[in-house]
Amino acid sequence: MLRTFRTLLFSSAVWMLTAPALADKLEQAIDTETRTLSEAARSQKKIDRLDDATRRMLDEYRHALREIESLKTYTAHLKTLVESQRREKADLARQIEEIASAEQQIVPLMLNMVTALERLVQLDTPFLPEERRQRIAQLKAMLDSAETSTAEKFRRIIEAYQIENDYAHTIEAYRAELALGDETRPMDFLRVGRVALFYLTLDGKSAGLWNARQERWETLPDEYLRPLSQGLRIARKEAAPDLLTLPIPAPEVEQ
Template identity: 40%
Template sequence: MFSLTSMRVLILSALVLAIGSASAQLDEAIAKQSSRVERAAQAQDQVDAIHDQTRDKLAEFKRVTKQAEGLRVYLQQLQKQLQNQATELAEIEQSIQDVAVIERQIVPLMLRMIDGLEQFVSLDLPFLLQERRERVASLRSLLERADVTVAEKFRNVMAAYTTEIDYGRTIEAYRTTLPGTDREVDVLRIGRIAMFYQSLDGKEVGRWNSFSQSFEPLSGAYRGQIGQGIRIAREQAAPDLIRLPIPTAGASL
């Protein structure tokens, strides 16, 4: 029979063994839990890292998408510009072809215009004949030059026509030699209506007769009027009304 003391020792031993076993199990459980917590922390760190990477990738995706949209719009604009440039290029090429056609047509036109100008000068009142004939000759010479553009040639032809037109709207006085003589006279031109002359001493006056194609003398009654007209043309006197004889068929003064 076990004594009470032996029983207590046995119970105490059993308790010690039970406590030791429970403690070992607890330690093992704590170790396992710690391992799980550590793995969970590592997993969370991985999740956080993946989240950060995903966020960065998303931001990069948005940035790249925005750039791509900007490039798409830019490419569309470039496409429109290229289309417009292609249209302009076609128009320029057509214009070049048209210019070539115009040049082939305008050169004969300028030749006819110069011929017409030369004929007009020969049939007009004989004022500034040398200057006007030289202008026509200069136009013919200009037309033969290869270093002058067609546009510049045409501009000069039109300038000559403008000059001739202006003669019909102005009065002018200049000194020249009376045709058929060696006498210098002052000539008064009234547009293209009439031409008069006055000797340098003011004693002799005359007019151009378009029908006889020569100057004819006038009576001394017109000396004052012709002299006044010369002074007005030279801006030596204020504009004023003057009475001058206009030649008519068969007229003689």
């Protein structure tokens, strides 16, 4: 009993001596574990941040890849457009050269056409003389104008030729001054194509025919006064078309 008691006393003494040391060790262990857990938590947060950053970078990378593909497609399209524009530019340059060359040839042609048209009016039956001379004068002024394009000049000349051509297929009545001898007075004129040109005095008492061969006016017999008056009314659309008996100059026969 005494030994047992001594053993217990010894154990208690040992326990009393080692308890503080164990407490210190336990506290140190707890501190170490706490620090370890804190470090682990910080590491996890860091890992989480790195993971988020990695995801963002991956998303940005994928987005960049999509943009690169889009840019590749757009660049290929631009290359096609540039090539097309190069071809169009070459075509335009060739057309400009052709236009410049054509313009060098067409300008003398237009000058000759206006000269020929003026000569035609001078030698033709003298109907609408003032109107036709004025048309020629306008064409000449237009040819010297820098404001009118070559295409417009050519169009206007062709239009003048068309007007002259149409005279051969129409009849027309108009009033104008006519000089006969020393007297100039207004007359009614009847043009039948380019075949014949007549005049009738306003009182209807005298008529005449242009003699192209002799280039002068000839007085007509009174029997033509009524047909001429009727012809004027038909040309003015004041009467229905009808047959007229009028003298028509015979064509010249070459010897």
